[in-house]
Amino acid sequence: MRLAEYDGKALLRRHGLAVPRGVLLRAGEDPPGAAADWPRLFLKAQVLEGGRGKSGLVRRSQNTSEFREMRRLILATLDDADTPLLLEEAVPIAREIFVAVRVDGTRQRLELLFAPEGGENVEQSKKLARVPIEVGAPGIIEEIFRNAAKLFPRELAARLARYAARLPEIARQEDLQLLEINPLALTKDGRLVACDAKVVRDAAADFRHDPEDFALSRMLAERAMTALERTARDLGFQLVETDGDVVLVTSGAGLAMLMMDLLADHGLRAASFMDNLQDAPDETMNERLKVARMLAARPNIKAIVFQTVIASRSLADRIDALAAWITAEQLPKPLFVGLAAGHAATRTMTAEAAIGKLHALGIPAFTDPVALVRATAQAVGVPGRR
Numbered sequence: 466m467r468l469a470e471y472d473g474k475a476l477l478r479r480h481g482l483a484v485p486r487g488v489l490l491r492a493g494e495d496p497p498g499a500a501a502d503w504p505r506l507f508l509k510a511q512v513l514e515g516g517r518g519k520s521g522l523v524r525r526s527q528n529t530s531e532f533r534e535m536r537r538l539i540l541a542t543l544d545d546a547d548t549p550l551l552l553e554e555a556v557p558i559a560r561e562i563f564v565a566v567r568v569d570g571t572r573q574r575l576e577l578l579f580a581p582e583g584g585e586n587v588e589q590s591k592k593l594a595r596v597p598i599e600v601g602a603p604g605i606i607e608e609i610f611r612n613a614a615k616l617f618p619r620e621l622a623a624r625l626a627r628y629a630a631r632l633p634e635i636a637r638q639e640d641l642q643l644l645e646i647n648p649l650a651l652t653k654d655g656r657l658v659a660c661d662a663k664v665v666r667d668a669a670a671d672f673r674h675d676p677e678d679f680a681l682s683r684m685l686a687e688r689a690m691t692a693l694e695r696t697a698r699d700l701g702f703q704l705v706e707t708d709g710d711v712v713l714v715t716s717g718a719g720l721a722m723l724m725m726d727l728l729a730d731h732g733l734r735a736a737s738f739m740d741n742l743q744d745a746p747d748e749t750m751n752e753r754l755k756v757a758r759m760l761a762a763r764p765n766i767k768a769i770v771f772q773t774v775i776a777s778r779s780l781a782d783r784i785d786a787l788a789a790w791i792t793a794e795q796l797p798k799p800l801f802v803g804l805a806a807g808h809a810a811t812r813t814m815t816a817e818a819a820i821g822k823l824h825a826l827g828i829p830a831f832t833d834p835v836a837l838v839r840a841t842a843q844a845v846g847v848p849g850r851r
């Protein structure tokens with residue numbers, strides 16, 4: 466779950482880290498009287514995407530009299546008058562720093578990242594320090610300091626090390642996959658203030674946290690969903706619509722990503738990404754097919770690719786359900802099927818028999834996903850690449 470900046474900063478504040486004074490303004494709300502005393506202001510769109518500074522969604526002004534104009538500019542850029550805004554006191558920044566802690570998925574541990582230039586151009590910074598972290602291990606501050614001292618003056622490195630050493634602990638307590646502070650401001654009077662926060666919490670840990678928390682982020686995520694994505698969620702699986710020409714029906718994020726890459730390698734783009742939902746029914750193939758049919762009816766879609774991997778459940782049942790779906794009503798676009806089956810799945814139907822059954826229905830079917838994608842590319846007129 467990605468948190469909006471406002472919620473991310475609330476989380477930091479709860480853990481005792483400094484953030485600028487600020488107030489959340491809902492659609493149409495004006496600044497509170499107290500903001501009139503803030504010497505300079507930032508007005509920031511609360512959206513779940515980054516790069517707001519560069520797209521004109523973060524604006525500064527000298528005082529609240531410019532507020533209405535700033536708001537107008539931001540909302541016009543978004544073309545959405547209902548987006549909540551964060552009005553903040555502008556912190557006088559002497560230096561912008563990038564600091565983040567994230568789960569290193571490959572090594573299965575936390576890792577701290579530092580860059581000496583924060584702000585909007587951090588991607589260009591070539592000096593990124595990566596420090597593996599073992600939460601609770603002795604000497605953690607010294608280890609961070611050794612790395613930070615290569616990038617920052619010694620005194621700042623020492624302060625940063627003490628600051629940064631708290632982040633992995635927060636990430637662990639809050640079940641965060643990512644906690645990124647960019648910029649972390651070194652103020653002109655020597656304080657460290659988090660001017661932005663990008664926080665991603667592991668959805669698998671939701672049950673450990675207050676479901677009422679972070680209402681703003683939940684509302685924004687809900688609003689960002691398409692109608693069909695909501696339909697899919699209500700049917701028990703996750704759909705992300707992507708800009709593409711092939712409806713991809715899979716289960717599990719790993720298989721979906723593999724297939725998206727394979728399609729891209731052959732000059733095609735997936736129009737859908739499907740994944741399982743937490744606490745959802747364990748079989749949602751019929752629901753996925755139902756949504757696939759709706760997506761496939763769109764004029765920009767050229768084909769449907771269905772790929773399944775099955776080992777414990779019955780291949781015969783799955784093929785029967787697929788055949789029923791194919792014959793129920795004419796498909797809006799040609800269908801291509803891939804199946805990888807083994808072990809208990811093939812007890813009553815072999816993969817070869819399944820392919821034969823699909824061929825009898827006029828559906829091209831393959832046991833090799835590369836052959837599947839190649840055939841799809843050829844059929845829709847993209848010259849297949851090797």
Ligand code: GDP
Pocket residue numbers: 485507509514515516517518519523553554555556557558561583584585647648660661662
């Ligand atoms: P992002 O572009 O979505 O990451 O939005 P940010 O919240 O990081 O804002 C964009 C830029 O505005 C930052 O990189 C800073 O350079 C600047 N900025 C944001 N908040 C403050 C602030 O309180 N004081 C100052 N001086 N600059 C700020």
Ligand code: MN
Pocket residue numbers: 584647648661662
């Ligand atoms: Mn930022």
